[in-house]
Amino acid sequence: MIQTPYLLFLGDAPDGLAAKVAQGIKDWRPEASVGQFRMENCKADLGLQDMTLAEAKAAGAKTLVIGVANRGGVISAAWKAVLVEALEMGFDLASGLHNLLRDENDLVAASQTHGQTLHDVRVPNASYPIANGVKRSGKRCLAVGTDCSVGKMYTGIAMEREMLDRGMKATFRATGQTGILITGSGVPLDAVIADFMAGAVEYLTPDNDPDHWDLIEGQGSLYHVSYSGVTLALVHGGQPDALVLCTEPTRKHMRGLPGYQQPTLEQLRDTALPLAQIANPACKVVAISANTQHLNEADALAYLAEVEARMGLPAVDPYRQGAARLVDALEGI
């Protein structure tokens, strides 16, 4: 577990998009985000209080979270100065960067000298078992997408919040870097050794109370040829009782694969459900979650109504409409 609360490091972000990890943390864990740290020339702004390291320390911050992408894949000298000073002042560091903190000698040395922890959430920190496929107690919901980056994480977190607000037992289970930084724990599934992928998902979603729901963060897509194996490990390791189909209706082709068309929601349903039923014959597709950010309100609502009628399932954009109807769809499962 990564210790909270966080000071969110935005560095010298050239724009808001570069700080989208920090934005996700601030949106979903405002109570854990005491402030933001911005360097000169930083063009991102989360609307949090700007703090020096000393101010954040006084406000109780325990971990400096790198919530921004680095330029050119290098941790710059300017960043380094801040990161080393943070370690000296008693912060842990957490990062989802491809460059690992643990590969930077000066950060390792400072963390050892000052007894602080470096969290590289991009790499696994546990040995996972081979999946055994044994049925587990408790309920599980998995978001599966027509493509990568269509709102699977958002859907899972929004459903968890709605369920907790209703007093239900629910846990969002993070399987990607941003999700792990938001929740403070999880499995970075795309970095797990192939043989242990499904076992890592079993490890992440263990036996639980019969009325407890795991909301498992989906990854990739069964239709995305670069990452489909990771997705199938989630479908089989997760043993979902319920699938939510996620889509982004304006996407022209599979992300990063110009030669590959998006599947229809019917194709996704007819591919994902039989595969899920191998691990859990009772699995059902319960709802559709669409990311309609590129449509205007009228077009978005028309699209959702059309999909709902066509598929015979609730179709919701949880960002526009909240996740209530997605959670309602789990009733009786």
Place this chain on the structure above:
Amino acid sequence: MIQTPYLLFLGDAPDGLAAKVAQGIKDWRPEASVGQFRMENCKADLGLQDMTLAEAKAAGAKTLVIGVANRGGVISAAWKAVLVEALEMGFDLASGLHNLLRDENDLVAASQTHGQTLHDVRVPNASYPIANGVKRSGKRCLAVGTDCSVGKMYTGIAMEREMLDRGMKATFRATGQTGILITGSGVPLDAVIADFMAGAVEYLTPDNDPDHWDLIEGQGSLYHVSYSGVTLALVHGGQPDALVLCTEPTRKHMRGLPGYQQPTLEQLRDTALPLAQIANPACKVVAISANTQHLNEADALAYLAEVEARMGLPAVDPYRQGAARLVDALEGI
């Protein structure tokens, strides 16, 4: 590439089954197997000439291949003495053991002193790309199974041999430890990082002559919840033009998963083909390869005839009948 020819190390194998890796190498690469090295109490015998290290060296052997499972997951002192002596005499070592040669300090020291190479085929020796899904030239055939360990490797190698005998262009592409030791190269797919699985398969089966066939070694099964993600990475990274369905008709449940039934050949076909057509819309299921070793000859032939009639596809046990009809089934693809 692992240098040939090999001296096959059988150690103190308690029975023939413990030496099945060596048996596979001897069966498929007899020209590369100059002899066997057996310690006292060795109960396995490949029928090759027993040789000392010096005799094998004189016969031209370049690599000592550990073709036997070790007991208790430990490389024993008795083995070590032989392995160190082999390095001193100028042999490379190759192993598919879970314990890596490179983790044994005495073997590392001896290999460095004597300029020899340690090949741990269980771990990748290259950085693989993320799959790009771009269509490649040449033809590819993938074996997909109802389960693990149903004869996918055997089917691929037998087809390669038949094709080479006919003067066709063909390459067996190994994706597992035994296959890599047999061919001398390949990708240990179950040890690759999740994000790079499909890319590793693309790397293994690059652009080729239009009339060249890659025979890709299958792994796991789309129906085996522990390993299905690896299988789907092969289906999508391999872009197969042809699928051969592999099965073992007497298997009672999925290997290692008592709660999971075997799929029928119809289920396997209807699951694997649409998934394969995502990456290659022209893909076809061309034949069935059954491992009938647990049936007598009459029952085996009756089974194959029944499957052939039912599925409308050639159904063959390549061990009993050769792979000719499997290769014939690729005609016109």
